[in-house]
Amino acid sequence: MAVQEAGSIGIVEIRYFTFAAPPNELQLECGRTLGPITIAYEMYGEMNADKSNCILVCHALSGDSHAAGRYHLDDPKPGWWDSMIGPGKAFDTDKYCVICSNVIGGCKGSAGPGSIDPATGEVYALNFPMVTISDMVQAQKALVDYLGIRQLLCVVGGSAGGMQVLQWAVSYPDMVRLIIPICSTARLSAQAIGFDAVGRQAIMGDPNWMDGNYYGKSIPSIGLGIARMVGHITYLSEKSMHTKFGRDLQDKPNFDYDFLTEFKVESYLSYRGDEFVKRFDANSYLYITKAMDYFDLAQPTGDLRRSLSVAKSAFLVISVSSDWLFPPYMSKEIVSALRRNNIDVSYAELQSDYGHDAFLLEVDVMTRLITSFLEYGQPAE
Amino acid sequence: MAVQEAGSIGIVEIRYFTFAAPPNELQLECGRTLGPITIAYEMYGEMNADKSNCILVCHALSGDSHAAGRYHLDDPKPGWWDSMIGPGKAFDTDKYCVICSNVIGGCKGSAGPGSIDPATGEVYALNFPMVTISDMVQAQKALVDYLGIRQLLCVVGGSAGGMQVLQWAVSYPDMVRLIIPICSTARLSAQAIGFDAVGRQAIMGDPNWMDGNYYGKSIPSIGLGIARMVGHITYLSEKSMHTKFGRDLQDKPNFDYDFLTEFKVESYLSYRGDEFVKRFDANSYLYITKAMDYFDLAQPTGDLRRSLSVAKSAFLVISVSSDWLFPPYMSKEIVSALRRNNIDVSYAELQSDYGHDAFLLEVDVMTRLITSFLEYGQPAE
Numbered sequence: 001m002a003v004q005e006a007g008s009i010g011i012v013e014i015r016y017f018t019f020a021a022p023p024n025e026l027q028l029e030c031g032r033t034l035g036p037i038t039i040a041y042e043m044y045g046e047m048n049a050d051k052s053n054c055i056l057v058c059h060a061l062s063g064d065s066h067a068a069g070r071y072h073l074d075d076p077k078p079g080w081w082d083s084m085i086g087p088g089k090a091f092d093t094d095k096y097c098v099i100c101s102n103v104i105g106g107c108k109g110s111a112g113p114g115s116i117d118p119a120t121g122e123v124y125a126l127n128f129p130m131v132t133i134s135d136m137v138q139a140q141k142a143l144v145d146y147l148g149i150r151q152l153l154c155v156v157g158g159s160a161g162g163m164q165v166l167q168w169a170v171s172y173p174d175m176v177r178l179i180i181p182i183c184s185t186a187r188l189s190a191q192a193i194g195f196d197a198v199g200r201q202a203i204m205g206d207p208n209w210m211d212g213n214y215y216g217k218s219i220p221s222i223g224l225g226i227a228r229m230v231g232h233i234t235y236l237s238e239k240s241m242h243t244k245f246g247r248d249l250q251d252k253p254n255f256d257y258d259f260l261t262e263f264k265v266e267s268y269l270s271y272r273g274d275e276f277v278k279r280f281d282a283n284s285y286l287y288i289t290k291a292m293d294y295f296d297l298a299q300p301t302g303d304l305r306r307s308l309s310v311a312k313s314a315f316l317v318i319s320v321s322s323d324w325l326f327p328p329y330m331s332k333e334i335v336s337a338l339r340r341n342n343i344d345v346s347y348a349e350l351q352s353d354y355g356h357d358a359f360l361l362e363v364d365v366m367t368r369l370i371t372s373f374l375e376y377g378q379p380a381e
Numbered sequence: 382m383a384v385q386e387a388g389s390i391g392i393v394e395i396r397y398f399t400f401a402a403p404p405n406e407l408q409l410e411c412g413r414t415l416g417p418i419t420i421a422y423e424m425y426g427e428m429n430a431d432k433s434n435c436i437l438v439c440h441a442l443s444g445d446s447h448a449a450g451r452y453h454l455d456d457p458k459p460g461w462w463d464s465m466i467g468p469g470k471a472f473d474t475d476k477y478c479v480i481c482s483n484v485i486g487g488c489k490g491s492a493g494p495g496s497i498d499p500a501t502g503e504v505y506a507l508n509f510p511m512v513t514i515s516d517m518v519q520a521q522k523a524l525v526d527y528l529g530i531r532q533l534l535c536v537v538g539g540s541a542g543g544m545q546v547l548q549w550a551v552s553y554p555d556m557v558r559l560i561i562p563i564c565s566t567a568r569l570s571a572q573a574i575g576f577d578a579v580g581r582q583a584i585m586g587d588p589n590w591m592d593g594n595y596y597g598k599s600i601p602s603i604g605l606g607i608a609r610m611v612g613h614i615t616y617l618s619e620k621s622m623h624t625k626f627g628r629d630l631q632d633k634p635n636f637d638y639d640f641l642t643e644f645k646v647e648s649y650l651s652y653r654g655d656e657f658v659k660r661f662d663a664n665s666y667l668y669i670t671k672a673m674d675y676f677d678l679a680q681p682t683g684d685l686r687r688s689l690s691v692a693k694s695a696f697l698v699i700s701v702s703s704d705w706l707f708p709p710y711m712s713k714e715i716v717s718a719l720r721r722n723n724i725d726v727s728y729a730e731l732q733s734d735y736g737h738d739a740f741l742l743e744v745d746v747m748t749r750l751i752t753s754f755l756e757y758g759q760p761a762e
Contacts, residue, residue: 189619
């Protein structure tokens with residue numbers, strides 16, 4: 001192990017696990033099968049002897065398996081939840097073994113539309129089957145089995161990661177002690193589906209998209225950039241945008257009266273769009289937003305209480321006051337359904353101006369909440 | 382006059398007024414000049430002898446001069462504010478003469494990027510100068526002068542129309558008795574500028590846009606459609622979208638697991654995008670959203686109270702509880718600035734789930750508010 005930063009897990013590595021080789025393909029919710037399937041994952045901290053200290057972290061739309069640490073000493077940025085995972089942090093790697101895997105349908109090492117279809121030797125592109133949140137969780141379950149973990153101490157995640165967390169609670173109730181969905185929901189609102197649809201139309205309307213067959217050619221960067229810009233607005237609150245940008249101009253005192261980016265907020269959103277295009281596959285954006293749109297934990301009966309009745313874990317549900325994409329009322333619906341099932345649930349609505357992105361930013365208060373919840377969920381000594 | 386529908390102004394006609402012929406071009410805020418300028422306008426009801434019963438209606442981003450009535454008997458749709466303008470309606474054409482003109486920069490008969498530049502005989506395209514809300518109001522003032530109106534009884538409008546209304550109050554304080562900004566603001570939020578920027582980038586990223594020189598060729602329909610879709614989401618509230626669409630599917634009982642529009646909300650937004658592309662010019666969308674972004678009534682001092690101190694009209698400021706694009710706190714800022722100037726102001730926050738679009742939909746309550754405000758503003762008999 002290389003020299004560690006204080007509180008950092010240090011140098012980490014990405015690993016790969018392949019399963020579901022024919023004839024044992026994974027049966028997907030859409031009716032199709034998928035296999036063999038490779039999953040990219042990372043592990044931080046050591047498993048104890050009976051593997052009872054394992055925590056699965058589920059990432060959001062644009063995340064990946066690289067939740068903490070750095071790949072090498074010169075790596076400019078740590079993993080996406082490094083503030084929460086490491087020695088002495090909320091997910092304390094001195095105590096717990098933290099696992100994070102890239103979702104299927106993604107583009108960071110797990111099977112997705114940009115992977116090679118073993119049946120043809122070509123890139124899947126849109127021949128990749130539609131995957132749902134439940135399918136993503138099935139694949140995570142295969143990884144957990146492979147690692148020899150009988151029961152996860154905790155499954156945790158924010159946003160679309162929180163959807164996976166909730167799915168774990170109902171798909172594999174005996175396999176999870178503690179469940180932490182953050183800024184999440186049992187189903188997207190019509191508004192959120194609308195924003196997802198705008199992003200997809202921007203991608204699919206980009207002439208470079210070519211029905212998804214752009215691999216090795218020019219990518220639909222304009223469409224994907226626009227999808228990210230609109231998404232990014234929904235991750236912030238109006239107030240946090242006001243505080244961060246207001247009506248300030250970018251690098252000039254007065255209006256130029258042209259159609260270039262003039263306001264700081266324009267410049268910032270453009271920049272975020274451009275950065276995203278460099279690191280994310282447009283087709284994966286289509287697949288994962290569709291998985292989010294399809295997710296409805298209340299189905300097939302329409303009764304969320306009934307769906308959650310099978311859960312056996314203890315829950316800590318966290319929402320954020322200024323999150324207008326997955327508003328607190330959605331978390332409260334989950335809490336209410338759990339309580340009506342007499343399931344052990346704690347609820348915290350963080351008072352924060354950061355909007356949906358608060359699950360990545362409100363480190364101190366989340367650390368306090370999660371640290372004590374993880375201890376409470378431990379077997380008595 | 383043809384046969385009238387009950388409460389309708391009946392058949393109306395579009396008129397044109399041309400002014401600012403060289404060397405008397407209009408001096409624009411951006412430093413450039415524009416002229417000659419044609420303005421499209423409509424008039425409903427009769428002027429009284431001293432022309433003291435005239436009401437100017439200012440339209441929003443996607444509106445036009447056709448606020449009421451129909452152009453011919455088979456016209457499928459009346460003007461955009463027909464519910465509010467006509468005999469016995471809020472803007473009662475038995476009493477008042479209602480005038481509505483298309484903004485400069487627009488695409489419905491007034492000078493804009495799609496007009497012919499008299500200097501070159503070619504379409505302006507992006508050679509059209511940048512126009513601001515203040516410039517739009519200057520042009521309206523020229524029309525009002527031409528019509529021989531010394532003082533308008535009222536200037537009224539919603540959204541970007543409300544910005545023009547506020548500008549009237551400070552640009553020509555002696556020329557307006559009553560001011561009614563609805564769902565409006567003294568300045569856009571960073572969030573709203575961000576949404577406008579997304580729309581513009583979608584248009585300008587469409588290969589058909591060709592730096593604005595698409596006239597007579599394929600238009601940037603995909604980009605403009607996306608701009609409209611994202612705009613449309615911001616005009617509705619989350620609750621109204623939930624009520625209208627929920628998570629219902631379009632014309633099918635189950636998911637098809639494809640990337641076509643599956644949810645009703647997707648289908649609706651797509652449809653609205655397609656309809657908009659048929660009737661609106663993409664470059665005008667760029668110009669008018671820029672005018673909205675630039676608008677800041679508090680400038681040049683940064684003090685809104687000071688800017689409004691010159692106003693002499695009485696104000697009725699109307700906001701909508703669920704409007705998250707121009708939230709009530711923005712209207713309250715205006716009201717507060719007016720009160721600190723001892724200016725006569727009434728404020729109403731409509732309790733409505735319709736979001737920003739409520740100014741087009743909450744006809745009954747707005748009719749009650751506006752009818753009495755117009756009567757109150759009349760000279761004592």
